[in-house]
């Protein structure tokens with residue numbers, strides 16, 4: 425048995441959770457859109473061809489904001505092809521696919537309304553520039569009386585879509601990105617685009633592209649140069665990260681959440697360095713708008729025939745992947761003071777928590793569950809958690825603590841949720857939490873008790889949910905040996921080996 429502990433005190437708060445931390449991503453990639461969210465003729469489809477079975481799962485997942493339409497796709501995207509009665513079929517080079525444009529901005533806006541999510545739109549700064557971004561914004565957000573806003577009304581949307589959140593391109597430092605460019609060029613383009621867009625709609629929130637990932641050779645320098653050009657014009661800088669288990673090395677993989685924290689801290693430091701240099705009061709926040717586990721397969725990199733909605737990036741996730749994803753959610757919450765937006769990539773079929781079959785069912789992957797629980801209970805103030813934990817030596821990241829944890833306090837109800845991952849595969853972990861300060865005046869009225877202890881664990885770390893066996897892995901409520909108990913201001917729980925735990929305390 426491992427042993428770990430920490431103390432919770434409402435006086436030590438990291439900050440309020442922005443609900444947009446529980447975002448997702450829909451890209452025109454593989455079957456995310458076509459036969460994912462959109463499948464006219466499917467038994468569950470509504471009159472717009474939106475799959476109702478998928479919408480139900482999206483609502484259950486608790487997604488708050490959805491980034492669209494890409495990703496790499498956006499850097500060759502012509503938004504006009506996907507609106508109105510005449511859709512153009514195009515070659516889509518980013519993912520070597522045939523794009524029918526049957527699903528476009530109007531369908532996405534309708535889907536977002538049904539799903540109850542805020543849309544987050546990306547503009548094409550790969551093959552396009554300021555003018556096209558302004559045209560798209562005018563079409564989407566201007567009330568009427570101009571060519572483009574009247575066109576939207578003609579297309580059936582008299583009311584503007586009112587999209588507040590916009591990304592200025594995608595991964596513009598990546599050699600794979602259509603129209604990628606050096607930092608100084610991109611910084612100038614992002615600044616000019618942001619200024620012009622704000623002339624049309626001053627209330628926008630804008631995200632500038634950071635590096636495509638932490639290991640890019642220009643990481644850090646790219647952020648600094650781009651922000652020096654665009655600091656006054658943007659609100660957030662983007663971060664992207666994908667993790668996977670390599671070489672049968674779960675210890676390194678399970679430390680991904682800690683790697684993600686180090687990445688966030690590096691970007692915060694860079695933003696604040698530019699702030700100091702430019703002597704600005706404003707702070708740039710972080711939009712972690714692509715994160716997940718992703719096992720790249722050779723077929724995705726090879727030349728393939730041009731196909732519509734090919735099966736790409738359809739990763740099937742294991743229990744180990746779900747626990748790693750839990751750690752990533754903990755990492756985001758632990759930095760809620762600066763990470764204001766985060767999008768798990770992606771939502772359906774493509775490295776996704778939800779899977780579908782054309783004409784068939786939709787089901788939850790293992791990674792669905794930690795996301796859904798964090799989105800549901802991770803609302804309020806994040807409390808500072810400094811665990812005392814045994815460590816494991818990892819090949820990739822050196823020493824990493826075996827306990828990864830955070831806690832969120834809902835100010836209204838006084839309910840506290842502890843999210844904790846036991847990264848050890850070999851043994852359970854006894855967790856002790858000193859919660860005496862939570863019982864102090866202003867804490868939970870009438871004293872605290874354990875409301876529930878839910879756990880995601882399995883005897884087989886490779887267990888997966890599939891079409892044939894969609895409920896193989898799901899959370900269960902612990903009650904009995906090992907379940908959380910509270911006595912004398914001390915919470916005690918036994919976290920099973922390789923597990924994601926959600927412990928709720930309230931009155």
Ligand code: AHR
Pocket residue numbers: 451453494495496497594595664714769770
């Ligand atoms: O999410 C899959 C791809 O990963 C996105 O299109 C791109 O932005 C990133 O490299």
